[in-house]
Amino acid sequence: MKRIFCTLCAMTLLLCGIMTTAFAAAAPSETPQGAESDSTASPATEGVTDMTIPTPDPVPLYPAEVRQSEENGITRIEKVYYLSSQDDPSAIPTEDFEREGKVYTLLDVLKQAQIESDTKDYTEVLTLDSDTQDMNKILAMLEPELEVQTEDGYQGVLSLDHTTITVEAAGYKSSSRTVSATRTYPNLSGADVSLIPKSITDSGRTLTLADVQWQEAATTQTDGYDMALRYTATATYTGTATSKYATGYVVTANYMGEVTRVSTDVITYTAVFSSGDSASAGEDTDAAIDTTQSAPFSFDWKWLLIPLGLGALGCAGYFGQKGYKHYINKKRGYE
Secondary structure, X not given: OHXXXXXXXXXXXXXXXXXXXXXXXXXXXXXXXXXXXXXXXXXXXXXXXOOOOOOXXXXXOOOOEEEEEEEOOEEEEEEEEEEEOOOOHHHOOOOOEEEOOEEEEXXXXXXXXXXXXXXXXXXXXXXXXXXXXXXXXXXXXXXXXXXXXXXXXXXXXEEEEEEEEEEEEEEEEEEEEEEEEEEEEEEEOOOOHHHOOOEEEEOOXXXXXEEEEEEEEEEXXXXXXXXXXXXXXXXXXXXXEEEEEEEEEEEEEEXXXXXXXXXXXXEEEEEEEEEOOHHHHHHHHHHHHHHHHOOOOOOXXXXXXXXXXXXXXXXXXXHHHHXXXXXXXXXXXXX
């Protein structure tokens, strides 16, 4: 009898241990946030200042235009942004949003460059070298049209303005040469050089006497000889003439016309959002609720250990009492 009683007590303790283990497994593991923070803290990092530089929030972009349209029960909203080439298009909001009971979802982001043109009058001065100042030859050197592109992005085709063509000497050099002139002096009383001028002026240059040729102009008979009475002198004068000449010529001409600059500094981004009507949204919500309610019920079978344990304890108590009475009655001799 004593062995039976010990066996029942062992079964009771075993059932209590099984139920304790089951409840411990079913109970959620909750760790206090403060304890978790304390466990992850490292003593080596205590007192160290966080030197992380905070990242600045991106500058929000706001649409310049908002267009709304509806077709076949579907509403679309287009948000238009005008950005420069330096702006970051990733800052354009693309998240879902709700308006008037409808949820709008991004469909597309469209990009279009805005082409702008600017036209102005422009004059290009062309300079070139020439070895002649003959205008016919210079015109043959100049093109009737000139294609230009400026540093600030303007370009176009200009036409030659003939009235602006000028020709100037690029430089000068000097040269010298010997010049001469002759003078005749008639009816001189004698062949005396002192009767001849020592210098003369010819074409603005001063020449000096270089040679004299004498001729008898009139004679007389004396003792059977001809005696000269008058002389004609032919004098030669010489000098140096200096002149300068152009080493080359510089031709300047103006080309005039209009130039145009095309730029794409502004880029248009259009964010297209779409949404169905609110009725379809309600149907989707109801369908989600029905799906949640129709999900299979999950039962934790560990809870069956409670009544089983209580039943086992009851049976152990009942049979223990019966065994104990049988043992007492047998000992007293009633059985």
